[in-house]
Structure formats: C-alpha cells, structure tokens
Amino acid sequence: MSTTFLPCSVYHENYAQDHGWWQTTFITGKMILLAVVLLGVIPYFADMYSLSVCNQIGYTILGALGVQLLIGFCGQVTLGHAAFIAVGAYTSTLLILEFPWPKILITAGLAYPISILVAAIVAGLWSVLFGLPSARVKGFYLILTTMAAQFITVDFIITQYVSQIGGRGQAFSLPPGTIKIGPWVIDNDLKVYYLMLVLVIICVIGIINLLRSRSGRAWVAIRDNDISAEVMGINVVWYKLMAFFVAGFIGGIAGSFWISNLAAISPEHFPWFWSLWLVGVILIGGVGSIHGTVFGSIFMVVVIELLQLAVIPLADIYPKLLIDFLFIKEAAFGLAICAFMIFEPNGLAYRWWQMKNYFNLWPFSY
Amino acid sequence: MELFLMSITTGIMVGGIYALVALGWVLIYKCSGVLNLAMGELTLIGAYVSLSFYSMGVPFLLSLLFSLIIGLILGILTEWVFLDKLIGKPVLTVIMVTVGLSFFFKGIVEFIWGTDTQVFEPPVFSIEPIRIGQLVIGQVYLWSFIAAIILLVIFVSFFKYTRWGLAMQATADDEMAALSLGVSARFVYGAAWAIAFMAAGVGGTFLGNINGLNISVGYLGLLVLPVVVLGGLNSVPGAIVGGIIIGILQNLCGTYLDKYFPGGVKEIAPFAFMAIFLLFKPHGLWGWERIERV
Numbered sequence: 001m002s003t004t005f006l007p008c009s010v011y012h013e014n015y016a017q018d019h020g021w022w023q024t025t026f027i028t029g030k031m032i033l034l035a036v037v038l039l040g041v042i043p044y045f046a047d048m049y050s051l052s053v054c055n056q057i058g059y060t061i062l063g064a065l066g067v068q069l070l071i072g073f074c075g076q077v078t079l080g081h082a083a084f085i086a087v088g089a090y091t092s093t094l095l096i097l098e099f100p101w102p103k104i105l106i107t108a109g110l111a112y113p114i115s116i117l118v119a120a121i122v123a124g125l126w127s128v129l130f131g132l133p134s135a136r137v138k139g140f141y142l143i144l145t146t147m148a149a150q151f152i153t154v155d156f157i158i159t160q161y162v163s164q165i166g167g168r169g170q171a172f173s174l175p176p177g178t179i180k181i182g183p184w185v186i187d188n189d190l191k192v193y194y195l196m197l198v199l200v201i202i203c204v205i206g207i208i209n210l211l212r213s214r215s216g217r218a219w220v221a222i223r224d225n226d227i228s229a230e231v232m233g234i235n236v237v238w239y240k241l242m243a244f245f246v247a248g249f250i251g252g253i254a255g256s257f258w259i260s261n262l263a264a265i266s267p268e269h270f271p272w273f274w275s276l277w278l279v280g281v282i283l284i285g286g287v288g289s290i291h292g293t294v295f296g297s298i299f300m301v302v303v304i305e306l307l308q309l310a311v312i313p314l315a316d317i318y319p320k321l322l323i324d325f326l327f328i329k330e331a332a333f334g335l336a337i338c339a340f341m342i343f344e345p346n347g348l349a350y351r352w353w354q355m356k357n358y359f360n361l362w363p364f365s366y
Numbered sequence: 367m368e369l370f371l372m373s374i375t376t377g378i379m380v381g382g383i384y385a386l387v388a389l390g391w392v393l394i395y396k397c398s399g400v401l402n403l404a405m406g407e408l409t410l411i412g413a414y415v416s417l418s419f420y421s422m423g424v425p426f427l428l429s430l431l432f433s434l435i436i437g438l439i440l441g442i443l444t445e446w447v448f449l450d451k452l453i454g455k456p457v458l459t460v461i462m463v464t465v466g467l468s469f470f471f472k473g474i475v476e477f478i479w480g481t482d483t484q485v486f487e488p489p490v491f492s493i494e495p496i497r498i499g500q501l502v503i504g505q506v507y508l509w510s511f512i513a514a515i516i517l518l519v520i521f522v523s524f525f526k527y528t529r530w531g532l533a534m535q536a537t538a539d540d541e542m543a544a545l546s547l548g549v550s551a552r553f554v555y556g557a558a559w560a561i562a563f564m565a566a567g568v569g570g571t572f573l574g575n576i577n578g579l580n581i582s583v584g585y586l587g588l589l590v591l592p593v594v595v596l597g598g599l600n601s602v603p604g605a606i607v608g609g610i611i612i613g614i615l616q617n618l619c620g621t622y623l624d625k626y627f628p629g630g631v632k633e634i635a636p637f638a639f640m641a642i643f644l645l646f647k648p649h650g651l652w653g654w655e656r657i658e659r660v
Contacts, residue, residue: 077458133641137648139457140401144591148641156634160627276465283462324477331473337466341459342451
C-alpha cells in the first residue's frame with residue numbers, strides 16, 4: 001500500500017532515485033507547502049484553541065506511531081501502550097523534580113531535553129520487559145499480556161508506588177519555568193506547538209527510515225508470516241523485542257513531551273481507554289501506513305472537537321448533554337471503530353492512496 | 367486458619383459468578399471464533415437492566431428474568447448488526463470490533479445510568495450472614511453461587527442435550543461440515559451471543575448486589591480474560607474451573623498480600639498471574655494446542 005504508481009512519463013534511472021524521499025517535483029512542492037503551513041500559517045494565524053487542538057493531534061501522532069509500528073508493521077497487537085507513555089511521562093517528571101541536576105545544566109536549559117531522552121530509553125526498556133512474552137505467545141495471548149502491562153504499570157506500580165515519591169499526593173505538579181529547552185521556557189501553547197512539531201518530525205522521519213532498513217523489512221516479514229520469517233533466517237525474538245523497544249521509545253518521547261502541556265500529571269491521564277484509543281486511531285487511519293497514523297490522529301481529534309462544538313448549542317435545550325459529553329464521546333468512538341472495521345477496514349490511508357493513484361494515472365487510469 | 371477457610375469459601379462463591387460469565391465468553395469463542403473483549407460491558411448492561419426493573423418495584427426474580435429476556439434480544443441484535451458482517455475477516459479486525467462495541471456499550475450505559483454507585487434498594491439479600499460451623503458466609507455470596515451453579519447447569523445441559531445446543535457444538539467442532547449439514551450459522555452465532563449476554567447479565571446482577579453497582583463492575587467482568595486463559599480458550603470445563611481458581615486466588619491475595627502492598631493487589635493479582643501463566647502454559651489447562659506450519 002505504501003507504493004504509489006508514478007505519474008505518466010516519470011521514469012527512474014537508478015536505484016537512488018527509486019528510493020528517493022521525494023520522487024517528483026510535485027511532491028517536493030507539496031512538502032514545502034506543508035512546511036510553510038506548519039511553520040508559518042498555523043502559528044501566526046491560529047488562536048490558542050486551535051493550537052491546543054494541534055498539540056493534541058501531535059501527541060496522538062506520537063503515541064500512535066509506536067502502536068502503528070507494533071501492530072501495523074510487526075504484527076504484535078498491543079492494548080497497553082498508554083502504560084509506556086505513562087512510564088515516559090513519569091520518568092521525565094521525576095527526573096526534573098527530584099534529580100540533583102548540576103547548576104550548569106539547569107541554567108543551560110538541558111535538564112528537560114536530557115530527561116526526554118532518558119524517559120524514552122526507560123520506557124523502551126519497560127516495553128521490552130512486557131514484550132518478552134511475545135517470544136512465546138502471539139495473537140490473542142499477546143493482547144492479554146499487553147493488557148496486563150497496562151493494569152500492572154498504571155493502576156498498580158504508578159498509582160501505588162511512583163505517585164508516593166516525594167510525598168506530593170496523587171498529582172505531580174510541575175512548577176512554572178522548570179520545563180525549559182535551552183534559553184526558551186515552554187510556557188504557552190505556541191512553544192509547545194513548536195516542540196511538538198520538532199518531535200513529531202524527528203519521530204516520523206526516524207520511523208520511516210527505520211522501516212526502509214534491514215530491521216524494518218524484518219518486521220514486515222514477521223508481520224506477514226512469522227514462521228516463514230524464522231525459516232528465512234530472521235531472528236524473530238530479537239526483532240520483536242526491538243520493535244517493542246522502538247515503540248516504547250517513541251511512547252516515552254510522547255509522554256515526556258506531553259508533560260510540557262500539562263500543569264500536573266496523575267495516573268488518570270493514562271487510562272486503559274487511552275491505549276484503546278490509540279489502537280482505534282491507527283485502525284481508522286489505516287494499519288500499516290505512516291500516513292494512516294497521521295490521518296487517523298487528525299480525524300479522531302478533529303471529529304471529537306467538532307462533536308463537542310456541536311453539543312454546546314444543544315446543551316441549552318438539554319443540559320445533561322454537556323455533562324455527559326465524555327460518555328457520548330466514548331460511544332461515538334466505539335461506533336466509529338465498528339463502522340470503519342465493517343465498511344472500510346483499510347482505513348483512511350487507503351482512500352488517500354486511491355485518490356492519489358486516480359490523479360497520477362489520470363486521464364488513462366487503466 | 368479460619369481466615370484462610372473464609373477467604374477460600376468467599377473465593378469459590380465469587381468464582382462461581384466468574385465461571386458463569388466466562389462460560390458465555392467461551393461459548394462465543396467456540397461457536398464463532400470471536401475473541402470478545404466487551405464482556406465487562408455485557409455484565410454492566412445486564413446488571414443495570416435488572417437494577418432498573420428492581421427499583422421500579424418488580425420482584426427480584428422477575429427483574430432477573432426481564433434482564434435475561436433483554437439480554438437475549440440484545441445479544442441477537444448485536445450479532446446481527448455488528449458481527450454478522452465480519453465472518454471470515456482477520457482476527458484483529460474482529461477483536462477491534464468488540465473493543466469498539468465495549469466503548470459503545472459503556473458510553474451508552476454511562477449516559478443512561480450515570481457513573482454514581484447505585485445499590486439494590488431495598489436490599490435483596492439480608493446482610494445477616496449464614497454460619498456453617500466456624501464458617502461465616504454472606505447471604506449474597508451464597509445465593510450468587512447457587513444461582514451461578516443453576517445457570518451453569520442449565521446452559522451446559524442446553525449445550526449438551528438440546529437440538530440447538532448440538533447444532534452449536536457441531537459448528538464449534540467443524541464449521542464447514544455443520545453448515546453443509548444444514549445448520550444455520552446465523553442462528554448459532556446469535557444463540558452464542560444471546561447466551562453470553564444472559565450469563566453476563568446474571569453475573570453482573572449478583573456482582574452488583576455484593577458491592578453496589580457502578581462502572582467498576584465492568585472491570586470485574588473483564589476478569590473473564592484471566593479465567594479463560596487459565597482454563598483454555600475453548601474449554602467449557604476449563605472456564606468453570608478457571609473461574610473458581612481465579613476467585614480463590616483473588617481472595618487469598620486480598621487477604622494475605624494486602625499487608626505488604628499499599629493497595630490494589632486484589633484487582634491486579636489475576637492479571638499478573640495471567641501474564642506469568644501465559645509464559646509457561648499459553649494454551650491454558652484444557653485449551654487446544656494448534657500446530658503451526660508454514
């Protein structure tokens with residue numbers, strides 16, 4: 001699904017062209033346009049509300065990328081990804097709050113970037129720990145193990161133990177000014193937006209490149225048929241664990257990014273619902289497609305926001321709607337997943353692919 | 367020693383309910399191959415329906431019966447609307463549809479009944495415990511256990527001796543052969559979902575009687591997953607034995623390990639146990655082991 005037909009009269013003459021990122025001038029132009037929109041139009045013309053929606057989208061993309069890697073490219077279904085995001089967020093917060101940073105690092109504003117990196121590695125290792133059963137079990141049983149990961153990590157370890165560190169009670173609040181990258185203090189939505197943009201771009205490019213490498217091809221082989229992958233000489237366990245590590249790594253980045261947007265973090269920010277939500281995002285966007293991750297994230301966040309906007313005028317007539325919006329959201333999400341699975345199992349990315357091919361092959365689409 | 371016996375009996379009693387709910391799960395899996403993650407929400411729906419009837423003044427047994435009937439209708443409807451179109455689709459697709467269903471049901475339940483804890487008012491069972499020798503058993507537990515056993519017997523004998531049950535068994539054994547012999551697949555799948563809804567509804571009603579009814583009863587319904595993993599995904603006796611074992615284990619952990627942890631052991635123990643159990647015996651006690659070839 002990732003390959004598209006080239007437009008008429010475009011030919012590749014060597015291997016490098018064939019594997020180029022942007023194969024035609026049109027795509028280059030499109031990417032430049034995208035960069036202009038992301039860097040120029042949105043930050044200058046969007047109000048704070050739209051920016052916060054954008055940040056939400058970015059967080060969803062970061063979280064869903066790991067799920068996409070595991071489910072879409074390695075075939076390891078995970079229903080506990082929020083646990084790894086939570087591990088990232090808590091590691092980062094605890095490092096910022098409790099670690100005795102040398103003065104020089106604080107003034108240079110390196111504490112938060114370093115904590116992002118450490119959080120990502122810790123979350124990756126934590127993910128490997130719960131990926132270990134994938135050496136023996138697969139399919140439904142693996143789903144259950146990842147579910148256990150969610151309950152054990154968030155509902156037990158974080159709620160009962162990690163939250164007690166420092167005696168702050170359930171929620172860890174970050175004092176203003178602690179989240180600082182270099183000379184910039186991340187304190188409003190615009191700065192969070194820029195941070196989000198940088199992280200999303202790095203992670204997306206990283207994942208796409210990883211998928212073009214040896215390990216990416218190994219993952220796809222494992223997804224398609226793990227036994228034949230093993231027969232072909234791929235170290236299945238190693239690559240599965242590596243997929244878990246990378247997924248957890250990106251989850252950790254997502255978590256430690258998100259604390260810059262939250263005034264305080266508590267275990268309620270990472271419920272099981274959020275794990276399922278991320279899986280729903282990639283299912284709606286399209287399994288096995290990076291485009292799909294982005295489309296799914298945008299679709300889900302925007303649809304929920306629109307739903308919320310639609311509910312507000314209705315609330316005058318029927319005030320219970322506003323209070324119960326959370327439940328409407330849940331029901332709508334569930335129905336959306338069912339509808340997509342039944343009517344469009346390939347997701348939004350497939351529609352995008354069809355559209356692209358239509359225009360690429362136009363007017364001779366045979 | 368007394369404490370030990372107490373927690374074991376309570377465990378067996380609660381385990382009976384888990385076994386009942388797990389039986390519904392196993393039936394769905396056996397007959398239609400659907401791995402259902404919406405079981406918690408099925409328990410919620412049944413429980414809330416019977417609670418609504420009960421608080422309208424309908425006698426308890428009658429409201430239980432109503433919840434069974436509504437479960438029957440809802441089960442067949444769910445199968446027709448959502449799962450009928452998914453026959454032959456990949457496993458992940460079907461699992462995710464059940465996840466979607468669980469959100470859908472949960473949202474609707476919360477929307478209709480709210481999230482506050484509701485209790486059966488007036489209480490169905492008196493809080494006066496029954497004493498057998500040294501053992502002290504709450505009446506709720508005892509009656510739940512008895513009801514669970516009765517329903518288990520009814521469902522198992524339905525499965526074993528009636529014409530429809532035999533059709534379901536045939537489909538579970540070999541779908542193609544059963545279809546070519548004139549068994550209606552639609553009927554079998556519908557019946558499996560209806561039974562699951564009914565079993566879960568009764569289980570949920572009794573769980574709601576024990577501690578009051580709120581969304582966390584749905585979480586108890588999720589405990590079927592450790593149960594069926596322990597018993598083997600497609601084994602009816604496995605579901606029953608697994609349910610009772612998980613019930614005992616949960617209560618023992620609650621009694622003895624709560625001292626050493628800040629809390630929440632009782633909720634986590636089955637899942638932790640399941641993760642460890644999967645490492646050593648992924649096919650459960652009596653599940654089928656599939657041999658895979660390229």
